[in-house]
Amino acid sequence: MTEPPPGTPFPALRVRAQETRTVANVIGVHLYAERDGHALLGLRHPDSPYAPSHHHFLAGHCEQESAIACLIREAQEEAGLVIAADDVEFVHAVHVLDAPGAQPRMQLVFRARAWVGEPRVMGPDKCVSWDWWPVDALPEPTVEYARAAIDGVRHGRLYTEMGWT
Known part of the structure; x- marks a missing residue:
């Protein structure tokens, strides 16, 4: 493998073989809300099919909508928060x-730089509580990619890969 040209932000780590089939990626959209050095995380329901009893971002799958529209919809549906599109900025991927x-x-x-409302449990079958956690002392267990994203945001990194080795 040759070295990437100087200034290339993300060198290719793996190139897909020619015979490999194309697989669509699922797109998840997550809310990073921070207040006074504390990040908002929900405790997932113990019967959740993904990450039961783990702390995680407010999140959802992007449907037939833009990523920001998904974030706004999910914030309202999951926690009763109202967020304006102008108050949203991309911070990490x-x-x-798996x-x-x-x-x-x-x-x-x-x-979200601003929102209206206080987080409240809107879907008790999915999330049992919303709490504010110090960004340097996240609760256990926290979903690993959420932990990695918070670390990336805190250190000014825009991108992390997990599980590709």
Whole structure:
């Protein structure tokens, strides 16, 4: 493998073989809300199919909508928060492969600079509580890619890969 040209921000780590089939990536959209050095995380329901009893961002899958429209919709549906599109900025992406052969996921993280309302549990079958946690002392267990994204935001990194080695 040759070295990338100087100034290339993200060198290619792996090139897909010609015979490999195309696999669509699932796109997840996540809210990074921070107040006084504390990040908003929800405790997922123990019966959740993904990450039961783990702390995680307010999040959802991008449907037939833009990523920001998804974030605004999910914030209202999951926590009763009202966010204006002008108050949203992209802060991090995590490209995740949970296991060999699994469907890849691109997790987009957006910061809300402002919102209306206090987080409240809107879907008790999905999330049992919303709490503010110090960004330098996240609760256990926290979903690993959420932890990686918060670390990336705190250190000014825009991108993380997980599970691709």
